[in-house]
Amino acid sequence: MKINVKRIPADGEDFEGSEPPAIMELNGEDVVFERPIEYRLHAQLQGHSLLVTGRLRTEATMHCGRCLRAFRQAVAVAEFVCLQELTGEDFVDLTPQMREDIILELPQRVLCQSDCKGLCPVCGKDLNEGACGCKVSREDLRWQALNRLKLT
Numbered sequence: 577m578k579i580n581v582k583r584i585p586a587d588g589e590d591f592e593g594s595e596p597p598a599i600m601e602l603n604g605e606d607v608v609f610e611r612p613i614e615y616r617l618h619a620q621l622q623g624h625s626l627l628v629t630g631r632l633r634t635e636a637t638m639h640c641g642r643c644l645r646a647f648r649q650a651v652a653v654a655e656f657v658c659l660q661e662l663t664g665e666d667f668v669d670l671t672p673q674m675r676e677d678i679i680l681e682l683p684q685r686v687l688c689q690s691d692c693k694g695l696c697p698v699c700g701k702d703l704n705e706g707a708c709g710c711k712v713s714r715e716d717l718r719w720q721a722l723n724r725l726k727l728t
């Protein structure tokens with residue numbers, strides 16, 4: 577998302593549109609961006625700086641850290657603020673800042689729901705769909721916790 581600062585009128589300019597998901601440059605195993613990054617921004621010149629405020633919104637496919645299920649979740653930046661000093665260039669590129677702010681909105685631990693029951697450490701059944709009947713000992717749970725530590 578590049579803004580031509582030479583063309584911004586005195587009372588600022590509104591920008592509305594979307595950028596392709598490729599700008600996220602982040603497709604890890606847990607989070608995949610496949611939807612456009614939508615933006616509604618207002619750009620305003622302030623002396624020798626460009627102030628851009630507004631909102632960003634997209635959707636990411638995430639994989640639950642406990643049950644491994646894939647699900648879609650909205651990711652929004654409600655108060656995007658970017659202040660950039662002007663260096664004489666015609667264009668200011670907001671993409672790095674947009675990317676950073678969206679990544680900051682991602683959850684530290686991806687869970688499909690806060691009380692996701694995860695997979696049975698014995699048979700691997702998704703316990704959100706019901707109990708499996710396995711006898712899970714404290715030992716098993718401890719190993720499961722250790723395995724999780726190794727994964728992250």
Ligand SMILES: [Zn+2]
Pocket residue numbers: 640641642643644645687688689692693694
């Ligand atoms: Zn889950």
Ligand SMILES: [Zn+2]
Pocket residue numbers: 696697698699700701708709710
């Ligand atoms: Zn089981």
